Amino acid sequence: MSKLHVTTSVNGQPEEVLCEPHQSLLDVLRDELGLTGTKEGCSTGDCGACSVTLDGRLVCSCLVLAAEAEGKEVGTIEGVANPDGLHVLQQKFLEHAALQCGICTPGFIVAAKVLLERDPNPDETTIRYWLAGNLCRCTGYDKIIRAVQDAATELAHEA
């Protein structure tokens, strides 16, 4: 089985990878590009720990073949903070103690960021529905929801 040559962009950086046709985007990010911030919880699309963006759309990277990233822009947790510091969502997750073990956290932050880009002022129900594809076993979700609400408020003030 010969490898596929995939040209893509990850967090704004051009990347070229050789990957097996069956390899998922998750595996290529983690194993070939060393971006282990994206987590594998189930590899069946159930937990959301592997959430990334593909041309701005939220996807489970375990359900995307790496070859599908050809010519697309991939966004991962490693691209969320900027050189000046943490993203507001990251800051709010810390302030609200919205994480315990932290294995789900990259997925939640990536997913919540996409939500706030589409809907800067979501109500609680909207946030809960949007994050329904992300499972957390530790926090009980409440603090995560509050962190996202607070981040939305702060972003609105900044704007």
Place this chain on the structure above:
Amino acid sequence: MAEAHDLKVIGTRPVRPDGVEKVTGRANFGADLHLPGMIHGKVLRSPYAHARIKSVDVSGALAMEGVLAAVCRSDFPEETDDLGRNVIARDKVLYHGHAVAAVAATTPLLAEQALDAIKVDYDVLEPVLSIDQAIADGATLVNEEMHTNGDASQPASNVAAITKFERGDAEKGFAEADVVVEGEYRVPMAHQGYIEPHACTATINEEGKITVWCSTQGHFDVRTQTAAILGTSISKVKVIASEIGGGFGGKLSV
């Protein structure tokens, strides 16, 4: 009473010390370590809930290109305990999914394919699927080496342990009570449901020194257990705990 401003911890909202690492994706969990030349392991598991293993032949897997090792019960010390038997089945498989053999290959896919090349000959036995079936008189014995509460003077049994919590004279209490409510309560089997699957990376050098990086709730336990299962001394095993993506009691042993 101390004034609030005198308290160093109570009343403050500290940010957890591992927080920044975790919100940026930098924290390293069990599967996040990649060593140069790393190979990948896969485990062959029993499709039966109860069976005697007549033979295991890993030669087909070993003959495949890219497969570097294949192991089964004969590669482990004969003297073992429950934990050792759980890690790799010996004479019998005791549950559906019991590990029977394992391979290491250059890629996860090759390792997966190599599992199909392992031949296991089973003598399928009657499964014991409920508590009632397990405790009935003359029940089929699953683990023939298990004795209730470890009491080897008694015959082997499916009952691992009987635990009683007692205080005072219960009979007298019942006799004097106005109302006695009796009931039988059963709790289902539950999995801890942590989001991070078990993961481990290990190296062994020419002197038999082993380093294990893994997601665990007790790295000293993992060290002791790893040494016992492999038949080596704990001074040869070093265990480094990664961040842990939830455990809830499910990551206490190997």
